[in-house]
Amino acid sequence: RAKELGGGRVEVFAAHMHADVVRRLELAADLRRALLAEQFAVEYQPVVDLVTSRVIAVEALVRWWHAGTYSPPRQFLGAAEDTGLIVPLGEWVLAQACRDVAAWRASAWDIGLSLNLSTRQITAPRFVETIEAALAESGLPPSALTLEVIEEMLVEDAEEVVERLSRLRELGVRLAIDDFGTGYASLALLRRLPVDIIKIDPSFVSGLGRDDALTMLTRTIVRVGHDLGLTVVAEGIECPEQLELLREMGCTRGQGYLVARPTDARGIETLMPAGLSPLQNTA
Numbered sequence: 164r165a166k167e168l169g170g171g172r173v174e175v176f177a178a179h180m181h182a183d184v185v186r187r188l189e190l191a192a193d194l195r196r197a198l199l200a201e202q203f204a205v206e207y208q209p210v211v212d213l214v215t216s217r218v219i220a221v222e223a224l225v226r227w228w229h230a231g232t233y234s235p236p237r238q239f240l241g242a243a244e245d246t247g248l249i250v251p252l253g254e255w256v257l258a259q260a261c262r263d264v265a266a267w268r269a270s271a272w273d274i275g276l277s278l279n280l281s282t283r284q285i286t287a288p289r290f291v292e293t294i295e296a297a298l299a300e301s302g303l304p305p306s307a308l309t310l311e312v313i314e315e316m317l318v319e320d321a322e323e324v325v326e327r328l329s330r331l332r333e334l335g336v337r338l339a340i341d342d343f344g345t346g347y348a349s350l351a352l353l354r355r356l357p358v359d360i361i362k363i364d365p366s367f368v369s370g371l372g373r374d375d376a377l378t379m380l381t382r383t384i385v386r387v388g389h390d391l392g393l394t395v396v397a398e399g400i401e402c403p404e405q406l407e408l409l410r411e412m413g414c415t416r417g418q419g420y421l422v423a424r425p426t427d428a429r430g431i432e433t434l435m436p437a438g439l440s441p442l443q444n445t446a
């Protein structure tokens with residue numbers, strides 16, 4: 164009896180694992196088809212000067228048009244990374260975003276592009292050449308491109324990643340640490356890394372004014388970041404109180420639903436005449 168039960172449990176477990184493997188394989192096959200069928204899209208979220216409301220740059224965020232709706236990256240980036248599909252997908256996002264932003268700049272709008280990368284992309288063969296080619300083909304100057312990575316990518320087994328990013332940085336490309344404060348790149352380590360920008364993680368910003376420790380930590384990150392000569396961007400600004408505190412702390416750049424939501428290229432173009440975030444209307 165006990166043996167029967169135990170055996171059953173093993174079978175149930177195996178069935179779960181099986182279902183999981185099948186789901187992942189199906190997802191991988193779906194992604195592969197989606198890439199061929201051009202079912203991906205890029206949305207852009209403005210990065211805004213919190214003092215003037217001027218749009219400084221846009222962050223490209225990949226979307227998958229799937230089953231009648233846009234799937235957010237967290238639902239498919241893991242599978243895209245595991246299968247290596249992130250490499251051609253990332254190249255597609257890079258080319259698309261460089262073209263869009265270069266076109267906006269050609270209409271005398273001085274904005275930059277920020278692009279998210281994963282380790283798998285950076286360590287892929289010809290990564291540096293791929294970025295250089297996208298810049299050359301679109302005419303986007305290197306100084307208008309920011310590459311976003313998370314702390315772990317620069318700290319864990321990161322020699323090759325740091326070397327490749329440094330080569331691009333020498334061309335004038337900027338580097339940003341995304342989700343700053345959630346990993347373990349200490350503020351001291353920042354001095355040794357080839358970094359220009361830190362993006363404070365939303366988990367700090369959401370605590371502003373509600374949590375003393377998070378408020379104090381945010382203030383410290385802004386101050387030390389500026390002391391190190393870095394640009395500091397606050398992410399995930401959702402309410403006016405957070406915005407006020409950030410301004411008071413001297414944090415001059417931000418992103419978040421309050422400031423501007425991610426939108427398609429046409430949505431960004433509606434901001435072009437004045438180059439200002441919709442925040443203007445809410446402030």
Ligand code: C2E
Nearest residue numbers: 223224225235236256279280281399400401419420421425
């Ligand atoms: P991230 O780079 O930290 O991007 C910020 C995420 O926060 C985006 O989610 C954005 O839509 C969301 N967001 C912006 N403002 C707010 C706000 O006020 N409140 C809240 N709750 N969320 C806000 P999204 O688009 O789902 O992207 C998730 C992550 O996927 C990104 O985090 C980035 O790490 C990754 N990702 C997106 N596009 C790409 C890509 O093309 N390549 C790679 N490798 N990763 C990407």
Ligand code: MG
Nearest residue numbers: 222279311341
């Ligand atoms: Mg990012």
Ligand code: MG
Nearest residue numbers: 341342362398
């Ligand atoms: Mg982030």
Ligand code: MG
Nearest residue numbers: 279313341342
């Ligand atoms: Mg993130």
